[in-house]
Amino acid sequence: MIDDTSSTTSSFRDRGLEAALDAIGEAGFPQAEICEAEEHVGTPSDQEISRIRNILEAHSVRGRTMHAPLRSTLATMDAVSRNQSVETLKELIRMAGALNLTDLVVHPTNSRELAPYADDPQMPQRVRESVVRSLDEIMPVIEQSAVRIIIENLPYTPIPFASMAELRSLVEPYPTESVGLIVDIGHAYRLDRDPADEIRASGSRLCGTHIHGVNVNAERIDHYSPTMGDLDWDAIRQAYADIDYKGPWTSEAFKPSDGQSPEELAREVRDWMTAWLS
Numbered sequence: 001m002i003d004d005t006s007s008t009t010s011s012f013r014d015r016g017l018e019a020a021l022d023a024i025g026e027a028g029f030p031q032a033e034i035c036e037a038e039e040h041v042g043t044p045s046d047q048e049i050s051r052i053r054n055i056l057e058a059h060s061v062r063g064r065t066m067h068a069p070l071r072s073t074l075a076t077m078d079a080v081s082r083n084q085s086v087e088t089l090k091e092l093i094r095m096a097g098a099l100n101l102t103d104l105v106v107h108p109t110n111s112r113e114l115a116p117y118a119d120d121p122q123m124p125q126r127v128r129e130s131v132v133r134s135l136d137e138i139m140p141v142i143e144q145s146a147v148r149i150i151i152e153n154l155p156y157t158p159i160p161f162a163s164m165a166e167l168r169s170l171v172e173p174y175p176t177e178s179v180g181l182i183v184d185i186g187h188a189y190r191l192d193r194d195p196a197d198e199i200r201a202s203g204s205r206l207c208g209t210h211i212h213g214v215n216v217n218a219e220r221i222d223h224y225s226p227t228m229g230d231l232d233w234d235a236i237r238q239a240y241a242d243i244d245y246k247g248p249w250t251s252e253a254f255k256p257s258d259g260q261s262p263e264e265l266a267r268e269v270r271d272w273m274t275a276w277l278s
Protein backbone atom coordinates (compact mmCIF):
# COMPACT_ATOMS: atom_id res chain seq x y z
CA MET A 1 0.00 0.00 0.00
CA ILE A 2 1.27 3.48 -0.86
CA ASP A 3 2.12 5.53 2.21
CA ASP A 4 -0.05 8.60 1.61
CA THR A 5 0.50 10.23 5.01
CA SER A 6 1.82 13.75 5.33
CA SER A 7 2.41 16.45 7.91
CA THR A 8 1.77 20.15 7.74
CA THR A 9 4.93 22.20 7.82
CA SER A 10 3.17 24.42 10.37
CA SER A 11 4.34 21.93 13.00
CA PHE A 12 7.76 23.49 12.44
CA ARG A 13 7.18 27.21 12.12
CA ASP A 14 10.24 27.77 14.27
CA ARG A 15 12.48 27.04 11.27
CA GLY A 16 12.67 27.50 7.51
CA LEU A 17 11.04 25.25 4.91
CA GLU A 18 14.06 23.04 4.31
CA ALA A 19 14.61 22.36 8.02
CA ALA A 20 10.86 21.77 8.45
CA LEU A 21 10.96 19.11 5.71
CA ASP A 22 14.03 17.55 7.38
CA ALA A 23 12.08 17.23 10.63
CA ILE A 24 8.98 15.84 8.88
CA GLY A 25 11.13 13.21 7.16
CA GLU A 26 12.90 12.30 10.38
CA ALA A 27 9.52 11.77 12.07
CA GLY A 28 8.76 9.21 9.33
CA PHE A 29 6.36 11.12 7.08
CA PRO A 30 7.07 10.67 3.34
CA GLN A 31 5.15 13.83 2.32
CA ALA A 32 4.34 17.34 3.49
CA GLU A 33 1.56 19.88 3.26
CA ILE A 34 3.38 23.14 2.63
CA CYS A 35 1.65 25.65 4.88
CA GLU A 36 1.11 29.31 4.36
CA ALA A 37 3.45 30.42 7.17
CA GLU A 38 5.72 33.21 5.98
CA GLU A 39 8.68 31.20 7.25
CA HIS A 40 7.87 28.56 4.62
CA VAL A 41 6.13 30.21 1.66
CA GLY A 42 6.66 33.78 0.61
CA THR A 43 4.60 35.90 -1.77
CA PRO A 44 3.95 33.94 -4.98
CA SER A 45 6.45 34.91 -7.70
CA ASP A 46 8.73 33.15 -10.20
CA GLN A 47 11.59 33.59 -7.75
CA GLU A 48 9.63 32.05 -4.89
CA ILE A 49 8.58 29.12 -7.08
CA SER A 50 12.17 28.35 -8.01
CA ARG A 51 13.31 28.70 -4.39
CA ILE A 52 10.75 26.14 -3.20
CA ARG A 53 11.25 23.92 -6.24
CA ASN A 54 14.98 23.72 -5.51
CA ILE A 55 14.27 22.72 -1.91
CA LEU A 56 11.66 20.10 -2.88
CA GLU A 57 13.71 18.58 -5.69
CA ALA A 58 16.65 18.02 -3.36
CA HIS A 59 14.50 16.57 -0.59
CA SER A 60 13.34 13.03 0.08
CA VAL A 61 10.06 14.36 1.55
CA ARG A 62 7.60 14.96 -1.27
CA GLY A 63 5.51 18.13 -1.44
CA ARG A 64 1.95 16.76 -1.58
CA THR A 65 -0.40 19.70 -0.99
CA MET A 66 -0.34 23.40 -0.10
CA HIS A 67 -2.43 25.30 2.44
CA ALA A 68 -3.48 28.81 1.42
CA PRO A 69 -3.07 31.67 3.92
CA LEU A 70 -5.97 31.93 6.36
CA ARG A 71 -6.70 35.48 5.18
CA SER A 72 -7.00 34.33 1.53
CA THR A 73 -10.54 33.02 1.64
CA LEU A 74 -13.28 32.55 -0.95
CA ALA A 75 -15.73 34.87 0.81
CA THR A 76 -15.21 38.36 2.13
CA MET A 77 -17.80 41.01 2.88
CA ASP A 78 -16.24 43.75 0.78
CA ALA A 79 -15.38 43.67 -2.91
CA VAL A 80 -11.85 45.06 -2.60
CA SER A 81 -10.60 42.37 -0.24
CA ARG A 82 -12.42 39.67 -2.21
CA ASN A 83 -10.60 40.70 -5.37
CA GLN A 84 -7.27 40.66 -3.54
CA SER A 85 -8.04 37.25 -2.10
CA VAL A 86 -9.04 35.80 -5.47
CA GLU A 87 -5.85 37.15 -7.10
CA THR A 88 -3.72 35.60 -4.34
CA LEU A 89 -5.52 32.25 -4.70
CA LYS A 90 -4.94 32.28 -8.46
CA GLU A 91 -1.23 32.88 -7.89
CA LEU A 92 -1.09 30.10 -5.31
CA ILE A 93 -2.78 27.66 -7.70
CA ARG A 94 -0.24 28.52 -10.41
CA MET A 95 2.51 28.10 -7.84
CA ALA A 96 1.20 24.75 -6.59
CA GLY A 97 0.98 23.57 -10.20
CA ALA A 98 4.55 24.66 -10.95
CA LEU A 99 5.66 22.72 -7.86
CA ASN A 100 3.75 19.57 -8.91
CA LEU A 101 1.53 19.67 -5.82
CA THR A 102 -1.87 18.03 -6.17
CA ASP A 103 -4.22 20.24 -4.15
CA LEU A 104 -4.55 23.71 -2.62
CA VAL A 105 -6.42 23.78 0.71
CA VAL A 106 -8.56 26.88 1.14
CA HIS A 107 -10.85 28.14 3.85
CA PRO A 108 -14.26 29.30 2.61
CA THR A 109 -14.38 32.18 5.10
CA ASN A 110 -12.43 33.89 7.85
CA SER A 111 -14.24 34.12 11.19
CA ARG A 112 -12.32 37.23 12.25
CA GLU A 113 -13.33 39.07 9.11
CA LEU A 114 -16.96 38.02 9.49
CA ALA A 115 -17.24 38.63 13.25
CA PRO A 116 -18.56 42.22 12.92
CA TYR A 117 -21.39 40.88 10.72
CA ALA A 118 -22.49 38.13 13.13
CA ASP A 119 -25.91 39.78 13.65
CA ASP A 120 -26.36 40.89 10.05
CA PRO A 121 -29.27 38.81 8.68
CA GLN A 122 -27.88 39.20 5.15
CA MET A 123 -24.44 37.85 6.03
CA PRO A 124 -25.03 34.14 5.27
CA GLN A 125 -26.45 34.86 1.83
CA ARG A 126 -23.70 37.35 1.00
CA VAL A 127 -21.08 34.81 2.05
CA ARG A 128 -22.67 32.11 -0.12
CA GLU A 129 -22.77 34.40 -3.17
CA SER A 130 -19.22 35.56 -2.57
CA VAL A 131 -17.88 31.99 -2.36
CA VAL A 132 -19.57 30.96 -5.63
CA ARG A 133 -18.38 34.10 -7.40
CA SER A 134 -14.80 33.54 -6.25
CA LEU A 135 -14.84 29.90 -7.35
CA ASP A 136 -16.22 30.86 -10.76
CA GLU A 137 -13.43 33.43 -11.20
CA ILE A 138 -10.73 30.97 -10.11
CA MET A 139 -11.93 28.07 -12.29
CA PRO A 140 -10.05 29.01 -15.51
CA VAL A 141 -6.75 29.02 -13.57
CA ILE A 142 -7.55 25.68 -11.95
CA GLU A 143 -8.25 24.14 -15.35
CA GLN A 144 -4.89 25.32 -16.70
CA SER A 145 -2.83 24.19 -13.75
CA ALA A 146 -4.09 20.66 -12.94
CA VAL A 147 -4.25 21.59 -9.26
CA ARG A 148 -7.46 20.97 -7.38
CA ILE A 149 -8.81 23.49 -4.89
CA ILE A 150 -10.13 21.71 -1.80
CA ILE A 151 -12.40 23.52 0.62
CA GLU A 152 -12.18 22.92 4.38
CA ASN A 153 -14.84 22.88 7.09
CA LEU A 154 -14.21 25.52 9.76
CA PRO A 155 -15.31 25.33 13.40
CA TYR A 156 -17.47 28.44 13.43
CA THR A 157 -21.20 29.01 13.50
CA PRO A 158 -23.42 30.74 12.45
CA ILE A 159 -21.04 31.28 9.53
CA PRO A 160 -22.11 29.29 6.44
CA PHE A 161 -20.20 26.28 5.14
CA ALA A 162 -19.35 24.80 8.54
CA SER A 163 -20.89 21.44 7.62
CA MET A 164 -19.67 19.00 4.99
CA ALA A 165 -23.23 18.61 3.65
CA GLU A 166 -23.38 22.33 2.87
CA LEU A 167 -19.88 22.25 1.36
CA ARG A 168 -20.81 19.23 -0.70
CA SER A 169 -23.75 21.05 -2.28
CA LEU A 170 -21.43 24.00 -2.97
CA VAL A 171 -18.92 21.89 -4.94
CA GLU A 172 -21.50 19.69 -6.66
CA PRO A 173 -21.74 21.80 -9.88
CA TYR A 174 -17.94 21.91 -10.34
CA PRO A 175 -15.82 19.16 -11.92
CA THR A 176 -14.45 16.57 -9.49
CA GLU A 177 -10.89 17.04 -10.72
CA SER A 178 -11.06 20.82 -10.12
CA VAL A 179 -12.90 21.37 -6.84
CA GLY A 180 -13.07 19.03 -3.86
CA LEU A 181 -13.50 18.92 -0.12
CA ILE A 182 -11.20 18.43 2.84
CA VAL A 183 -12.59 17.38 6.19
CA ASP A 184 -10.93 18.63 9.35
CA ILE A 185 -11.69 16.14 12.13
CA GLY A 186 -10.94 18.50 15.03
CA HIS A 187 -13.06 21.28 13.52
CA ALA A 188 -16.04 18.91 13.16
CA TYR A 189 -15.60 17.89 16.81
CA ARG A 190 -15.51 21.53 17.93
CA LEU A 191 -18.95 22.03 16.36
CA ASP A 192 -20.29 18.87 18.05
CA ARG A 193 -20.62 17.20 14.68
CA ASP A 194 -19.89 13.50 14.36
CA PRO A 195 -16.73 13.29 12.23
CA ALA A 196 -17.83 9.93 10.78
CA ASP A 197 -21.11 11.50 9.60
CA GLU A 198 -19.19 14.44 8.15
CA ILE A 199 -16.94 12.08 6.17
CA ARG A 200 -19.93 10.19 4.78
CA ALA A 201 -21.67 13.50 3.89
CA SER A 202 -18.57 14.47 1.86
CA GLY A 203 -18.73 11.20 -0.07
CA SER A 204 -16.90 10.97 -3.36
CA ARG A 205 -15.92 14.67 -3.26
CA LEU A 206 -13.61 14.16 -0.27
CA CYS A 207 -10.00 14.66 -1.38
CA GLY A 208 -8.23 15.60 1.84
CA THR A 209 -8.19 15.11 5.59
CA HIS A 210 -6.73 17.08 8.48
CA ILE A 211 -6.04 14.82 11.43
CA HIS A 212 -5.62 16.08 14.97
CA GLY A 213 -6.93 15.31 18.44
CA VAL A 214 -8.59 17.45 21.08
CA ASN A 215 -7.58 18.65 24.52
CA VAL A 216 -10.85 19.51 26.23
CA ASN A 217 -9.00 21.37 29.00
CA ALA A 218 -7.54 23.88 26.57
CA GLU A 219 -9.22 27.12 25.58
CA ARG A 220 -8.90 26.20 21.90
CA ILE A 221 -9.30 22.47 22.04
CA ASP A 222 -8.08 21.35 18.60
CA HIS A 223 -4.73 20.70 16.88
CA TYR A 224 -3.36 18.38 19.58
CA SER A 225 -2.06 14.84 19.08
CA PRO A 226 -4.77 12.38 17.94
CA THR A 227 -3.87 10.33 21.02
CA MET A 228 -5.73 13.03 23.03
CA GLY A 229 -9.47 13.33 23.56
CA ASP A 230 -12.37 10.98 23.06
CA LEU A 231 -12.68 10.90 19.28
CA ASP A 232 -13.90 7.51 18.05
CA TRP A 233 -11.07 6.85 15.62
CA ASP A 234 -12.36 3.34 14.75
CA ALA A 235 -15.71 4.78 13.61
CA ILE A 236 -13.87 7.53 11.73
CA ARG A 237 -11.67 4.98 9.96
CA GLN A 238 -14.76 2.97 9.03
CA ALA A 239 -16.41 6.06 7.53
CA TYR A 240 -13.39 6.60 5.25
CA ALA A 241 -13.67 2.97 4.16
CA ASP A 242 -17.40 3.42 3.53
CA ILE A 243 -16.77 6.23 1.02
CA ASP A 244 -13.68 4.53 -0.47
CA TYR A 245 -11.53 7.54 0.45
CA LYS A 246 -8.34 7.80 -1.62
CA GLY A 247 -6.84 11.13 -0.52
CA PRO A 248 -3.87 11.83 1.73
CA TRP A 249 -3.84 11.61 5.54
CA THR A 250 -2.43 14.89 6.76
CA SER A 251 -1.43 15.59 10.34
CA GLU A 252 -2.37 19.04 11.53
CA ALA A 253 -1.38 18.33 15.14
CA PHE A 254 1.04 21.04 16.19
CA LYS A 255 0.20 21.86 19.83
CA PRO A 256 2.13 19.91 22.48
CA SER A 257 0.00 18.80 25.44
CA ASP A 258 2.75 17.74 27.81
CA GLY A 259 5.78 19.70 26.77
CA GLN A 260 6.75 17.54 23.78
CA SER A 261 9.21 19.12 21.38
CA PRO A 262 7.88 19.58 17.83
CA GLU A 263 10.05 16.59 16.80
CA GLU A 264 8.60 14.39 19.56
CA LEU A 265 5.04 15.40 18.72
CA ALA A 266 5.53 14.69 15.00
CA ARG A 267 6.97 11.26 15.76
CA GLU A 268 4.10 10.49 18.16
CA VAL A 269 1.52 11.42 15.50
CA ARG A 270 3.29 9.50 12.77
CA ASP A 271 3.46 6.34 14.95
CA TRP A 272 -0.20 6.72 15.90
CA MET A 273 -1.20 7.21 12.25
CA THR A 274 0.75 4.16 11.07
CA ALA A 275 -1.03 1.98 13.63
CA TRP A 276 -4.43 3.53 12.90
CA LEU A 277 -4.13 3.02 9.16
CA SER A 278 -2.76 -0.51 9.33
Ligand SMILES: [Zn+2]
Binds near residue numbers: 152184210252
Ligand atom coordinates in the same frame (compact mmCIF):
# COMPACT_ATOMS: atom_id res chain seq x y z
ZN1 LIG B 1 -7.38 22.00 9.10
